[in-house]
Amino acid sequence: MDWAGFWVSLTAGGIAGMCVDLILFPLDTIKTRLQSPQGFKKAGGFREIYAGVPSVAVGSFPNAAAFFVTYEFVKSVLATVTPLYLSPVTHMAAASFGEVVACLIRVPSEVVKQRAQVSPSSSTFQVLSNTLYQEIPFSLVQFPVWEALKDLWSWKQGHVVHSWQSATCGAFAGGFAAVITTPLDVAKTRIMLAKAGSSNASGNVFSALHSVWRSQGLPGLFAGVVPRMTAISLGGFIFLGTYDKTRSLLL
Numbered sequence: 001m002d003w004a005g006f007w008v009s010l011t012a013g014g015i016a017g018m019c020v021d022l023i024l025f026p027l028d029t030i031k032t033r034l035q036s037p038q039g040f041k042k043a044g045g046f047r048e049i050y051a052g053v054p055s056v057a058v059g060s061f062p063n064a065a066a067f068f069v070t071y072e073f074v075k076s077v078l079a080t081v082t083p084l085y086l087s088p089v090t091h092m093a094a095a096s097f098g099e100v101v102a103c104l105i106r107v108p109s110e111v112v113k114q115r116a117q118v119s120p121s122s123s124t125f126q127v128l129s130n131t132l133y134q135e136i137p138f139s140l141v142q143f144p145v146w147e148a149l150k151d152l153w154s155w156k157q158g159h160v161v162h163s164w165q166s167a168t169c170g171a172f173a174g175g176f177a178a179v180i181t182t183p184l185d186v187a188k189t190r191i192m193l194a195k196a197g198s199s200n201a202s203g204n205v206f207s208a209l210h211s212v213w214r215s216q217g218l219p220g221l222f223a224g225v226v227p228r229m230t231a232i233s234l235g236g237f238i239f240l241g242t243y244d245k246t247r248s249l250l251l
Contacts, residue, residue: 001076008250009072010065016243017064018057020235025053027231063102068243071098071143087151088144095139103132133205134184142177146170146240163248167241174236178229183221185228186212 001009026049044051074094082090149169153161161169187208212220 001073004251005072005076006069008247009068011250012243012246013068014061014065015246016068016239017060019242020239021056021060022053023238024231024235025056026050059106063106064239066105067098067102070101071095074098088148091144091147092140095143096136099135099139100132103135134181134188137184138177138181141180142173142236145176146173146236149173163241163245166244167237170240170244171233171237173240175229175233178232179222179225182223182225182228183209183212186221186223 029044029049029051030046071094074097075090078090078093079087146166146169149172150161150166153165153169184205187205190208190212191205209221216223
């Protein structure tokens with residue numbers, strides 16, 4: 001990847017990250033208020049649903065930009081040394097490296113600080129490890145599926161997919177990845193809501209998964225899968241569609 005490609009990926013990634021966060025922020029605020037013990041109305045109802053959005057927007061640009069710059073760079077490097085049939089492995093590796101770099105930037109952010117405050121005994125390394133456990137598996141599924149769907153659609157129609165088609169592929173890839181990684185999201189929620197001194201308070205993802213499996217079985221591991229799949233499918237459509245459209249305009 002040359003310098004032009006670097007700046008295109010950085011800009012397109014940052015814009016995509018900001019767009020998806022700005023559009024989905026009100027939905028996340030409403031969801032949080034619906035889950036509040038105070039009740040929806042007392043928690044704020046529909047008032048000021050964009051409260052706190054500036055900090056989210058500021059944080060989303062560098063995170064997404066770092067991810068896509070790394071993703072495109074690693075993908076371009078590996079593509080020169082790996083055969084075509086190993087493309088999914090290339091995309092998995094690129095997505096993993098992208099998440100690691102983005103996560104390193106995200107560690108000082110408010111999101112990770114809140115996670116650390118939930119489990120005060122967790123070190124920065126533990127917080128980073130748990131975040132990677134949650135983020136990397138999702139990207140390992142989403143990006144190879146997204147790239148494969150785009151390639152298939154391009155082959156079927158005889159030319160490269162349009163941005164709206166890339167967005168549609170992103171929605172399917174995001175929804176599929178959301179279903180596959182729902183157990184990790186359930187574990188994350190259990191850890192965040194764990195009482196001090198409980199087994200889940202240690203922040204161990206595998207311990208939390210085992211606890212859910214023992215108490216609730218498979219239905220417990222996939223609790224909330226439908227709303228999660230719906231929200232992430234929408235996010236995938238916006239995020240990857242915006243990235244692809246912005247990239248095509250800049251190149």
